[in-house]
Amino acid sequence: MEQNDTLLHRGLRKRLVDGLKIKGIRDERVLEAIGRVPRHLFMESGFLNFAYKDQAFPIGAGQTISQPYTVAVQSQLLEIEKNDKVLEVGTGSGYQAAVLLEMGARVFTIERQKELYVKVQKFLPSIGYSPACFFGDGYKGLPSFAPFDKIIVTAGAPAVPADLKNQLRVGGRMVIPVGDNNKQEMNVVVRVSEDEFKTEKHGRFMFVPLLKGTVNF
Ligand code: SAH
Numbered sequence: 652m653e654q655n656d657t658l659l660h661r662g663l664r665k666r667l668v669d670g671l672k673i674k675g676i677r678d679e680r681v682l683e684a685i686g687r688v689p690r691h692l693f694m695e696s697g698f699l700n701f702a703y704k705d706q707a708f709p710i711g712a713g714q715t716i717s718q719p720y721t722v723a724v725q726s727q728l729l730e731i732e733k734n735d736k737v738l739e740v741g742t743g744s745g746y747q748a749a750v751l752l753e754m755g756a757r758v759f760t761i762e763r764q765k766e767l768y769v770k771v772q773k774f775l776p777s778i779g780y781s782p783a784c785f786f787g788d789g790y791k792g793l794p795s796f797a798p799f800d801k802i803i804v805t806a807g808a809p810a811v812p813a814d815l816k817n818q819l820r821v822g823g824r825m826v827i828p829v830g831d832n833n834k835q836e837m838n839v840v841v842r843v844s845e846d847e848f849k850t851e852k853h854g855r856f857m858f859v860p861l862l863k864g865t866v867n868f
Contacts, residue, residue, distance in 0.1 A: 656689040663703035664690070670705055671723050678727040684753035685723060690716075692778055693744040707857075712766050712866075714859060716744040717805060721856055728826045728839050728853060729801045731756050738796070738818065739782075740789030740861070741805035745771040749780045751803075758782035759796055761789040764866045788865055792818040799823060807835040807858035811850075821845060828858045 668686045676682060691702035693716055701708055707718040717725075725747070729737070733755035739748055742762035748771075751758050760782050762768040768786040775781065785793060789804070790812050797818035804815070804827040811827055819825055819842040828835035837853040 660691055667703045674720055676723040680754050681723050681726045684750045687753050688749045693746045710744045712764050714743050716746050722747050722750055725803055725826045726750055735800040737801045738799040739803050742771050745775045747805055748782045752780050759793055761785040761787050763788055765868050790863055806861035808861040828856050832860050833857055
């Protein structure tokens with residue numbers, strides 16, 4: 652893939668993956684995907700030493716690349732099948748999108764901050780990942796591409812947005828942290844029938860908030 656993905660990086664990734672197993676991540680496809688995505692390339696070069704620690708990290712524009720454990724939990728809860736059509740709300744660094752692509756999903760990802768959208772749209776294809784990237788308010792989802800098999804929201808929402816529920820196919824799953832500004836509970840919302848939804852809860856997490864509207868630089 653990339654000439655600056657070295658043996659050292661691969662070794663560090665293997666350790667990261669071993670750590671995620673110990674923390675309870677079981678889905679082999681998630682572990683394999685995290686083992687393949689060169690997370691260090693998603694961070695400013697000055698922070699390379701932090702790339703394979705199980706920590707969130709600043710990526711500019713006041714945003715963060717999610718902690719690998721959080722990425723792993725959300726990816727596992729999505730129960731990705733090959734070719735699933737997945738909507739991601741909150742592109743950020745593009746790391747989560749790359750993990751989903753490695754798992755065989757078709758990824759549509761939306762970001763409300765133009766600076767991040769522009770950066771990711773150039774960067775991801777340069778390392779071999781090509782999701783469909785959109786600039787816009789993910790609260791509204793992507794109605795013209797709906798329905799989705801899966802929806803993942805990577806920012807903390809005060810409540811599950813109705814537009815996103817409506818864009819889930821019957822039988823589809825949405826993984827979304829729900830709560831106030833810096834403490835949320837991971838929710839899995841399953842669309843059981845056209846107008847019936849079932850919600851499961853999967854522990855506490857910390858995300859930056861899901862915000863309305865867009866930011867143009
Ligand atoms: N998935 C990202 C983590 C991103 S952090 C990664 O792997 O790096 C959350 C992101 O959600 C931020 O970039 C933030 O700007 C974005 N965000 C917040 N509210 C949003 C909204 N309504 N629509 C789209 N993106 C949003």
